[in-house]
Amino acid sequence: MARSKTDTAGELDQFLASIEKRAFKTAVIATRNRDDALDIVQDAMIKLVRNYADRTTDEWGALFHRILQSTILDWYRRTKVRNRWRVFLGGKDQPGEDEEDPLEKLAVSNLPGPEVQVQHDVVMQKLDKAVDSLPLRQQQVFLLRQWEGLDVAQTAAAMGITQGSVKTHYSRAVQSLRESLEDHW
Numbered sequence: 001m002a003r004s005k006t007d008t009a010g011e012l013d014q015f016l017a018s019i020e021k022r023a024f025k026t027a028v029i030a031t032r033n034r035d036d037a038l039d040i041v042q043d044a045m046i047k048l049v050r051n052y053a054d055r056t057t058d059e060w061g062a063l064f065h066r067i068l069q070s071t072i073l074d075w076y077r078r079t080k081v082r083n084r085w086r087v088f089l090g091g092k093d094q095p096g097e098d099e100e101d102p103l104e105k106l107a108v109s110n111l112p113g114p115e116v117q118v119q120h121d122v123v124m125q126k127l128d129k130a131v132d133s134l135p136l137r138q139q140q141v142f143l144l145r146q147w148e149g150l151d152v153a154q155t156a157a158a159m160g161i162t163q164g165s166v167k168t169h170y171s172r173a174v175q176s177l178r179e180s181l182e183d184h185w
Contacts, residue, residue, distance in 0.1 A: 012053055015060050016045055023068055026143045029131055030072045040075055044068040065148065065158035069140055076136070130180040137161075138173035145170055 020041065027037035044067045052063050131139060137159075144155045145166075155170075156163045 008053060011057055012049060012060070015057065015064075016048075019061075019064060020045070022147055023064070026068065026147060027072060029128070029143065030136070030139065031075060032132070036075060040068070040071045044071045047071075061148075061150070062154045062157045065144055065150065065154075066160060069144075069159050072140070073136075126181060127177075130177050133180070134173050134176060137165075138169045138176070141166055141169040142173040142177075 023041045023044065024037055027040045028034055031037050031040065044064060047067045048060065048064050052060065055063065131142065134142065140159060141155060144150045144158055145152075150158060152163050152166050152170075155166045159166070
C-alpha cells in the first residue's frame, strides 16, 4: 500500500527531529564552528527532503548520513580555499569561533553536585578533544558507528567507502582514543 504525502511528511518530520541533535553534534565536531555546523545540518536535511522523501523510511538514515558527510567534506574544501585566499590577502589564517551560547551555561536544578559536574565536564572535554584530534575519516566512521549506531554496511553506504575501509578507520580511531584517554577509562 502506497503512503500518502501527509504520511510521508509526518514520518520525515519525525525522522529529522530524531536525528537533528546528533547530526548537529557531528557537524560541530567536524567543523569546530556552531554556525557552520548548523548550516551543514540544515543543508543536509533540505537535500534529503528534496531528493529522497519518496524513499522508504529504512533508507533515510544511510542516505542522510551520506549527505551529511558529503556536505562536511564540501565545507572542508571551501574552507581550505577561503583560508588560502585569506593568507594570500593578509587576513587571518583561521576564522575565529564565536563565543559559547549563553543558554548552554544555565544551571539545571537536577544536575549532580558541582564536584561531580566539574569532573564530568573535564572528562567530556578530553573526549571531545581526543575525537577532534582524529583524522577526518576516522572521526566520521567513529561518530557514525558509535554516535549514530550504524553498522559497518550502513556506515560504508553513508560514506561511500568499502566495508573494509570502515573497519580499518574504526579500529584506528578506537586505538587512538584508547591511547589518548587511558587515564580516564
